[in-house]
Amino acid sequence: MIKSITGTKDILPADIAKWQYLEELLRETFRLFNYKEIRTPVFEETALFIRGIGEETDIVGKEMYTFKDRSETSLTLKPEMTAPVVRSYIEHSLGAQQPLTKLFYISPMFRQERPQAGRLRQFNQFGAEAIGSRSPLLDTEMIQLAYGILKSLGLNNLTVKINSLGTPETRETYKKLLKNYLEDKKSLLSEDSRRRFDTNILRIFDSKIESDQTIIKDAPKLIEHLDDESKQDFEVVKNQLSKAGIPFQIDTALVRGLDYYTKLTFEIDSGSVGAQTALCGGGRYDLLIETLGGKAAPATGFAAGIERILLACENEKSLNIPDQSIDVYLIRVDSGLEDKIAEFASVLRTQNISCDYDYLNRSVKAQMREANKMNTKYVLFVGGDEYKKELLKLKDMSSGVEEIIALSEFNTLYAKLK
């Protein structure tokens, strides 16, 4: 038997209702905040991600689905959406048409990792990007958007974490400071952290190894060495979040594994998904547009994992979405009326009444069981003595009440069945 690829999942009809519910909620929320949807191809030139995300990141280093097409171009299935959105923004000069561009997306992403709870190789993210303003109000807006959506889904076990990485300049001077501090302790660090010492020193804060943590505990904190602008912006975000009633904590270790972040970074964690707690992450990336060859523009954004969110909803039992059912099921009381039933069904459908009937020549009892199983509101009996007298019988499935309808008054059904 051919099975789906490791780390990929079918979304079956039984589960589709909550996906559609979530997608509707997203479109409505983004409309309220005036974000326009963008859709980009699933694959891009590999160079886009290497330059955008950063060569030293785990994503680029070991997680990308990269392959060559027949013309030997190296392509990569998108592992995240910010780089493609920025590529599109630059390619189509979206910034020339308006000074601020607010975009959202819902799209599959691909990363070749070992699957576990809340982690797949093909997974879906939604997210937003606002390009063209350095206002910290937009950073706050990202958190409000994401947090609001999660709360709307009934999620409770949430933690909002924020941090500021400062401007590139302050980050560079801080890195020197940190390097000085760690220089003589370097030999005490773990192998990973020693490697990071040279490649991406900030990530040492991410280390979960205890000995690393004790060393890093007393290191100078980036947040205490911010430039004035970053400091002020961070204050604005904190104030706005408080005013919006969004609880948050400052996490100075929140560095994030993508190179493009500057100033504010944030993450929303859930305690309801297993070891992979991050439902959502984002932050400001004031350098990326220029890095990818566009005219320098400040920007901020976030991405959220749909499977993780739905998993959290599942575990918190926060969503209660009824299955879709049809308005009416047509029941063939005696054989020979198949064509007539099909005709009735098409008439009802043109009237926007959803209906179905039995195609398997089953007994009336079996048809009734079927109707009951699909939780239909009404059944319409076609056949028997009534039909000979040009009458139909309509039954309300929840009350069990039946009524007779004259064939000549078939159109009175339309209002009744809706």
Added chain:
RNA sequence: GUGAGCGUAGCUCAGUUGGUUAGAGCACCAGGUUGUGGCCCUGGGGGUCGUGGGUUCAAAUCCCAUCGCUCACCCCA
């Protein structure tokens, strides 16, 4: 890439120290005096016990290999 656990019916699982035609519940199908559902009752279909090899008179059960799934590490959504 590393580690641990698990693969028996569509699903959730039983299966005793290896021993007859491998079971249950749910789901599915058909009936319960031929025109109606939910509850209940009766019956039925469905399994090369993940796959391949080995040990044995005999393997779902023991051994080896292999594939897959799950969870965790790493990192991230």
